[in-house]
Amino acid sequence: MKRDINSAKVEILEAKIDKLQKSVTRLEKKLSDHIEFIDRVYEPLRNPISKIKNFFG
Secondary structure, eight states, X not given: OHHHHHHHXXXXXXXXXXXXXXXXXXXXXXXXXXHHHHHXXXXXXXXXXXXXXXXXX
């Protein structure tokens, strides 16, 4: 009986862990996509900003 209860608890915990892992994976993907977007937008500005910084010392 106790083994059944523990087994059920383990299954519930595993399901919760799986759900959390899926959520973390989705968030990681969104964050990675966002960082890539920011890099693409910022890339053309890097050289002009560096030139201006060097010009003004």
